[in-house]
Amino acid sequence: MIAQLVVDGLLTGAVIALGAIGVTLGLAILRFANFGYAEFATVGGYGALAAVLAYGGTGAPLGPFTFGGFMAVALAAGLAAAGLMALIGDWAVFRPLRRRGAGPLVLIFASFGLALVARNLVLLAFGPQPEYYSREIQIAVLLGGVRVMPDQVLVLAVAGLALAALVWLLRRTRIGLAMRAVAENPALAQACAIDPEAAIRATWLVTGALGALAGTLYGLTVQLRPEMGANLLLPLFTAAVLGGVGSVPGAVIGGLLVGVAENLSVLVLPTSYKAIIPFLIMLACFLLRPKGLFGR
Amino acid sequence: MTKRLLIALVGALPLLAFGGEARAQAACPHKLGAVIPLTGPQGPIGKPIADTAQLAIEHVNAAGGVKGCPIELVLRDDTGQPTLGVDAARYLVDVQKTPAIVGVVGSGIALAIVSSVTTAAKVPMVSCCAVTPTLTKMAEDGKTEGYFFRTIPTSRVFAVAHAVATTDRGYKNPAVIYVNNDFGSTLLRDLEKAIAALGGKIAGAVPYNENQPSYRTEVNQALALKGDALILIAFSQDGATIGREWISLGGTQNLVLHNTLRSQDFINAVGARFLGKAAGIDNAQVAGPSVDAFNAAFKAKFNRDPVGPGLHTVYDSAAVTALAMQQARALDGTAIRDALRLVQDAAGEVVMPGAEGLKKGLDAIKAGRKVRYVGATGPFGFDKNGDVSGPALVWKIDDGKLATDKVIDLEQMAALFRRIGY
Numbered sequence: 001m002i003a004q005l006v007v008d009g010l011l012t013g014a015v016i017a018l019g020a021i022g023v024t025l026g027l028a029i030l031r032f033a034n035f036g037y038a039e040f041a042t043v044g045g046y047g048a049l050a051a052v053l054a055y056g057g058t059g060a061p062l063g064p065f066t067f068g069g070f071m072a073v074a075l076a077a078g079l080a081a082a083g084l085m086a087l088i089g090d091w092a093v094f095r096p097l098r099r100r101g102a103g104p105l106v107l108i109f110a111s112f113g114l115a116l117v118a119r120n121l122v123l124l125a126f127g128p129q130p131e132y133y134s135r136e137i138q139i140a141v142l143l144g145g146v147r148v149m150p151d152q153v154l155v156l157a158v159a160g161l162a163l164a165a166l167v168w169l170l171r172r173t174r175i176g177l178a179m180r181a182v183a184e185n186p187a188l189a190q191a192c193a194i195d196p197e198a199a200i201r202a203t204w205l206v207t208g209a210l211g212a213l214a215g216t217l218y219g220l221t222v223q224l225r226p227e228m229g230a231n232l233l234l235p236l237f238t239a240a241v242l243g244g245v246g247s248v249p250g251a252v253i254g255g256l257l258v259g260v261a262e263n264l265s266v267l268v269l270p271t272s273y274k275a276i277i278p279f280l281i282m283l284a285c286f287l288l289r290p291k292g293l294f295g296r
Numbered sequence: 297m298t299k300r301l302l303i304a305l306v307g308a309l310p311l312l313a314f315g316g317e318a319r320a321q322a323a324c325p326h327k328l329g330a331v332i333p334l335t336g337p338q339g340p341i342g343k344p345i346a347d348t349a350q351l352a353i354e355h356v357n358a359a360g361g362v363k364g365c366p367i368e369l370v371l372r373d374d375t376g377q378p379t380l381g382v383d384a385a386r387y388l389v390d391v392q393k394t395p396a397i398v399g400v401v402g403s404g405i406a407l408a409i410v411s412s413v414t415t416a417a418k419v420p421m422v423s424c425c426a427v428t429p430t431l432t433k434m435a436e437d438g439k440t441e442g443y444f445f446r447t448i449p450t451s452r453v454f455a456v457a458h459a460v461a462t463t464d465r466g467y468k469n470p471a472v473i474y475v476n477n478d479f480g481s482t483l484l485r486d487l488e489k490a491i492a493a494l495g496g497k498i499a500g501a502v503p504y505n506e507n508q509p510s511y512r513t514e515v516n517q518a519l520a521l522k523g524d525a526l527i528l529i530a531f532s533q534d535g536a537t538i539g540r541e542w543i544s545l546g547g548t549q550n551l552v553l554h555n556t557l558r559s560q561d562f563i564n565a566v567g568a569r570f571l572g573k574a575a576g577i578d579n580a581q582v583a584g585p586s587v588d589a590f591n592a593a594f595k596a597k598f599n600r601d602p603v604g605p606g607l608h609t610v611y612d613s614a615a616v617t618a619l620a621m622q623q624a625r626a627l628d629g630t631a632i633r634d635a636l637r638l639v640q641d642a643a644g645e646v647v648m649p650g651a652e653g654l655k656k657g658l659d660a661i662k663a664g665r666k667v668r669y670v671g672a673t674g675p676f677g678f679d680k681n682g683d684v685s686g687p688a689l690v691w692k693i694d695d696g697k698l699a700t701d702k703v704i705d706l707e708q709m710a711a712l713f714r715r716i717g718y
Contacts, residue, residue: 004516128339129339137540142546225509228509270503
């Protein structure tokens with residue numbers, strides 16, 4: 001039972017980790033808590049769904065998975081949708097506010113507003129009922145007493161690949177360097193001929209894509225609902241805070257810890273109280289170690 | 297400016313004073329309230345229930361309406377939440393001044409409305425689908441003052457049907473997943489008693505909260521109980537989510553499903569190939585000419601058979617209320633409450649569903665003759681608590697289609713109630 005809970009926790013944790021990386025990068029580079037962040041997951045997930053609906057399914061199921069090869073195209077559509085939303089949001093809302101010297105609190109409220117707009121647009125377009133990319137039911141395989149579904153293993157692998165790609169982007173490319181420089185010190189970065197606006201746009205794109213990936217993977221293993229982003233928001237921020245703001249490895253470990261803790265909580269708490277675990281972790285983190293596990 | 301305001305005020309005063317009365321007299325159409333979930337987790341079953349209530353009103357209006365006026369069904373969506381249900385009922389009673397409320401699907405919602413709106417406002421509620429025995433208890437304690445009626449038997453009938461469906465199939469040790477609310481926990485208690493009386497024992501029960509995206513943890517807990525079957529007491533969308541996860545995590549396909557899952561949507565969501573051994577329960581539709589009359593009228597209107605929870609009962613809740621509105625001295629709640637029992641006079645002329653049947657009934661009442669409404673659910677009569685008793689059925693799924701497996705008729709049901717000791 002415990003092994004099952006831990007494995008389930010790691011699998012949900014992988015999705016939380018992807019989103020938490022986006023949150024932590026946003027906090028470090030954009031310098032405000034983007035409470036609309038989780039809507040990238042919703043928009044990305046539903047963007048992929050729109051592609052699946054337009055194509056009429058995901059194609060014949062591949063091997064042990066529930067979906068066909070078209071899912072890769074759908075994922076690209078989801079990433080594009082969230083990327084577009086990120087750029088439009090920055091261009092229409094956040095850049096004008098930055099130019100006017102708006103404080104972090106104004107930006108936070110603006111992000112709340114944007115989140116409501118995005119969520120309700122999704123609700124309007126797709127309706128309130130849960131959606132799936134594929135209605136196929138997958139039978140779990142027993143691996144050493146633990147039930148695992150092939151889709152979930154794939155999700156874990158994709159999350160790992162995305163993480164590797166992100167580390168490469170941040171460490172090995174010019175734009176990654178620019179993003180890290182702006183996170184350290186925007187004024188100094190500008191003095192070194194780095195365009196902060198370009199770095200900010202890149203951050204929006206990267207974090208939007210991470211959110212969309214998290215949303216699509218969540219839709220693949222759980223289900224899509226218009227309020228899924230809103231429900232993910234607290235676990236995402238908890239993971240980012242727990243890991244330490246600005247730390248990518250911290251966000252990954254934070255995400256996995258939150259996922260496992262949430263799942264293990266059912267050993268001592270009724271299942272219905274599972275949702276308060278991220279909140280308790282966040283509270284404990286603020287009280288005991290405000291800078292997080294890996295914060296500086 | 298002040299003068300003009302004064303003139304406007306003086307002009308408006310008579311309206312304020314007499315507006316209400318004038319409206320009450322010229323109130324054509326007469327209003328009848330309905331609270332039904334159209335969206336939310338109960339939406340998929342609520343929508344056809346609302347359409348069927350509307351069909352009953354169409355029949356009443358085609359039959360000439362009530363007291364010289366057509367009836368307008370004022371329908372409000374409760375989204376499955378008691379708070380919104382109470383708001384909806386308050387709006388109907390306070391703003392729309394409806395003299396009665398029909399529909400009301402969720403037990404929790406019916407409880408909230410009865411305890412805080414309808415009884416206090418002296419407006420009768422004729423629920424189509426609220427099955428909780430808590431309302432029977434409230435009626436016995438005098439807390440409903442006779443303003444609560446229902447056309448569906450209480451959930452004890454469901455508990456008996458679940459127990460029969462389970463033990464008939466030789467399952468001795470079923471696990472239960474049930475919705476964590478008043479309805480679910482009451483049904484679970486009745487179910488434990490019923491299964492014990494019929495020679496089984498529940499392996500354990502796991503509650504679930506509505507409207508969650510995933511129930512993996514609950515399903516894992518239920519799997520750990522190692523039951524030889526699963527009794528699933530869940531609402532439609534949640535039930536589909538739980539059913540999918542149960543099957544995909546390797547749970548037994550020996551399923552006994554609640555009546556809210558008796559829909560093609562559920563079969564499509566889970567997949568017919570996993571449901572070959574599944575059984576389910578529901579209220580039975582008594583056979584007979586009155587039932588055929590409803591079925592034919594439903595098919596003529598919607599071009600499909602009336603299969604699904606609450607369709608027959610909501611027709612009866614709207615039709616019997618309309619007859620009572622005609623029978624009542626005046627269109628006020630108390631008169632309608634008393635009239636609801638008069639239109640079920642055992643010695644009266646039999647009145648059946650459909651525009652023609654209802655026309656016969658309305659005309660008979662106008663002529664001062666006694667009537668007895670025999671409805672889409674067959675002959676039924678409100679007992680002193682406003683409850684009805686009824687038969688149940690066990691269904692199964694043949695080649696992806698819903699089919700009736702066996703019917704537990706009224707007499708068998710009464711015998712089982714005695715054996716279980718309710």
